[in-house]
Amino acid sequence: MQDPKVLVALDYADIDQCMAFVEQLEPGSCRLKVGKEMFTLFGPQLVKELHNKGFEVFLDLKFHDIPNTVAKAVAAAAELGVWMVNVHASGGRRMMEAAKAALEPYGDKRPKLIAVTVLTSMDQSDLLELGIELSPMQQVERLATLTKQSGLDGVVCSAHEAKMLKSLLGEEFSLVTPGIRPTGSAQGDQRRIMTPVEAVTAGSDYLVIGRPITQADSPAEVLTTINAELSA
Numbered sequence: 001m002q003d004p005k006v007l008v009a010l011d012y013a014d015i016d017q018c019m020a021f022v023e024q025l026e027p028g029s030c031r032l033k034v035g036k037e038m039f040t041l042f043g044p045q046l047v048k049e050l051h052n053k054g055f056e057v058f059l060d061l062k063f064h065d066i067p068n069t070v071a072k073a074v075a076a077a078a079e080l081g082v083w084m085v086n087v088h089a090s091g092g093r094r095m096m097e098a099a100k101a102a103l104e105p106y107g108d109k110r111p112k113l114i115a116v117t118v119l120t121s122m123d124q125s126d127l128l129e130l131g132i133e134l135s136p137m138q139q140v141e142r143l144a145t146l147t148k149q150s151g152l153d154g155v156v157c158s159a160h161e162a163k164m165l166k167s168l169l170g171e172e173f174s175l176v177t178p179g180i181r182p183t184g185s186a187q188g189d190q191r192r193i194m195t196p197v198e199a200v201t202a203g204s205d206y207l208v209i210g211r212p213i214t215q216a217d218s219p220a221e222v223l224t225t226i227n228a229e230l231s232a
């Protein structure tokens with residue numbers, strides 16, 4: 001597989017369980033996402049170990065802070081050699097531009113830089129409580145447009161917004177979609193969900209999938225099935 005679409009979310013509290021899972025995977029079949037739980041528990045060493053095993057890593061720490069702090073944080077991610085890193089679009093234009101500028105010295109070797117729009121665990125009622133009177137679709141459109149104007153490579157959104165964003169922001173602007181649920185798997189805390197094939201058909205470039213794979217009886221088999229469905 002040339003450019004694997006599945007980014008497996010490694011949300012494990014136990015490093016041995018995590019590595020036993022990783023051992024079952026081929027680096028060509030997926031990329032691995034290290035998020036807040038595992039990075040807090042195991043730090044940059046985990047990322048280095050995954051790199052040593054040949055995997056590309058999406059460092060999902062969703063930075064959101066003043067521009068100077070976020071710029072330094074994404075530069076630190078570039079030093080680690082990760083494939084992708086993210087910030088929250090709601091940190092605003094100056095924060096995103098500072099993050100982008102911090103990666104310029106890394107040239108072709110820089111990680112892809114994307115921004116989270118509206119979390120896939122949120123729906124209209126969550127936005128209302130925050131004082132946002134737009135629908136999730138409208139708020140995603142607003143934040144994704146700002147992200148593109150700030151020069152970033154793409155956004156994290158739900159697959160429900162993928163079709164609208166592809167036609168508005170173009171093919172080259174990457175869409176990374178969590179909230180992916182193969183038919184029959186539990187929704188959990190996710191709200192705006194879609195199946196892998198539906199998401200890619202809608203325009204998703206990369207699918208973030210965690211629990212439906214990592215908590216399956218045979219995780220590697222689930223990943224193989226998803227990849228087969230996607231290439232069919």
Ligand SMILES: O=C(O)c1cc(=O)[nH]c(=O)n1[C@@H]1O[C@H](COP(=O)(O)O)[C@@H](O)[C@H]1O
Nearest residue numbers: 009035060118119120156178208209210211
């Ligand atoms: O940035 C993310 O990856 C992310 C953004 C978002 O809006 N929703 C979301 O679920 N995620 C991450 O995607 C993963 C989804 O995991 P599962 O719900 O287990 O498939 C988790 O690691 C989340 O932190």
